[in-house]
Amino acid sequence: MSKLRVAVLGAKGRIGAEAVRAVESAEDMELVAALGRGDRLETLVDTGAQVAVELTTPASVMGNLDFCVRHGIHAVVGTTGWTDERLAQLRGWLAQSPETGVLIAPNFSIGAVLTMKFAEAAAPYFESVEVIELHHPNKVDAPSGTATRTAQLIAAARQKAGSPPQPDATVTALDGARGADVDGVPVHAVRLRGLLAHQEVLLGGEGETLTIRHDSLHHSSFMPGVLLGARRVVTTPGLTFGLEHFLDLK
Numbered sequence: 001m002s003k004l005r006v007a008v009l010g011a012k013g014r015i016g017a018e019a020v021r022a023v024e025s026a027e028d029m030e031l032v033a034a035l036g037r038g039d040r041l042e043t044l045v046d047t048g049a050q051v052a053v054e055l056t057t058p059a060s061v062m063g064n065l066d067f068c069v070r071h072g073i074h075a076v077v078g079t080t081g082w083t084d085e086r087l088a089q090l091r092g093w094l095a096q097s098p099e100t101g102v103l104i105a106p107n108f109s110i111g112a113v114l115t116m117k118f119a120e121a122a123a124p125y126f127e128s129v130e131v132i133e134l135h136h137p138n139k140v141d142a143p144s145g146t147a148t149r150t151a152q153l154i155a156a157a158r159q160k161a162g163s164p165p166q167p168d169a170t171v172t173a174l175d176g177a178r179g180a181d182v183d184g185v186p187v188h189a190v191r192l193r194g195l196l197a198h199q200e201v202l203l204g205g206e207g208e209t210l211t212i213r214h215d216s217l218h219h220s221s222f223m224p225g226v227l228l229g230a231r232r233v234v235t236t237p238g239l240t241f242g243l244e245h246f247l248d249l250k
C-alpha cells in the first residue's frame, strides 16, 4: 500500500518539530516536506503532498490554507485564532474545491477533547461555570483555542437546556479581573514558565463544585491526534471542526 504523503508547515516550531518526528515515525506516512517561515509553498505541489499539517501562527494560517485548498491539498490544522469570519472564508474556499478536506482541531490531545465533552455534558447541571487555561509564556494568543472552544460548547449546552445567566454580583472590577467573556462564560488565561498546556473547567452548584482538569505535559500528547487527523482528512471533504468528529466517542 502506498504511503500517505504528508507535509508539515511550521516544522521548526514547538509542536511542528514534534509533528515532523511523528510523521517520520509513522509506518503508513512519508514526510515529503517540512516547511518553515519564508519557505516556498510551491514545494507542497512539487513534492506531491496529499496532506499539509498546519502548525504555524494565527497570522500565517489563512495564507497557507488558501494555497492548500486551491491546490487540492488536504489540511490538518492545529493553529489557533479561529473566528466566525475566518471560518466563513475557509468554507468559501472549500466550496470551490469540494473534494478537499480540512480538519481544524482546537486541541489534538485525547484528554483535552474529553475535557470539552465532559464540560459540555456537565454545564447545564450547575449554576456557575468558568474556564481557566494555563500555558507556557511563549504562547502568542489568549485565551487558548481550546478554552475558547470549551466555553462555546458550554454556552451552547446551557442555552439548549434553558439555563439562566450565571450568578455574579460583581459591580466594580479591575479590567480583566473577571476574565474574557466567551458567550457568557468567563475564561481566564494564565501564562507561567514551566507549564505547557493545561485547562480547568470549574462548575459550581448549591453546596458543591466539580473541577475537570487536563494537563498536556509534553507535545507528544498531541501526536496521536495529528496522525489520526491526517489519515482521516483525506476521505472527509469539507470542513471538520474538532477532532471529536474523527473519534468514536460515545
Ligand SMILES: NC(=O)c1ccc[n+]([C@@H]2O[C@H](COP(=O)([O-])OP(=O)(O)OC[C@H]3O[C@@H](n4cnc5c(N)ncnc54)[C@H](O)[C@@H]3O)[C@@H](O)[C@H]2O)c1
Residues within 6 Å of the ligand: 009, 010, 011, 012, 013, 014, 015, 016, 035, 036, 037, 038, 039, 055, 056, 057, 058, 060, 064, 077, 078, 079, 080, 081, 105, 106, 107, 108, 109, 145, 222
Ligand atoms: N491544536 C493543538 O492541539 C495545538 C497544540 C499545540 C499548539 N497549537 C497551536 O499551534 C500553533 C503553533 O504553536 P507552537 O507552540 O509550535 O508555536 P511556535 O511559535 O513554536 O511555532 C510556530 C512556527 O511556525 C513558523 N511559521 C510562521 N509562519 C509560517 C509560515 N507562513 N510558514 C511556515 N512556518 C511558519 C514559525 O517560524 C515557527 O517556527 C499555535 O497556534 C498553537 O496555539 C495547537
Ligand SMILES: O=C(O)C1=N[C@H](C(=O)O)CCC1
Residues within 6 Å of the ligand: 080, 106, 107, 135, 139, 140, 143, 144, 145, 146, 147, 196, 197
Ligand atoms: O501551546 C499552545 O500554544 C497550545 N495551543 C492550543 C490552544 O491554544 O488551545 C492547544 C494547546 C497548546
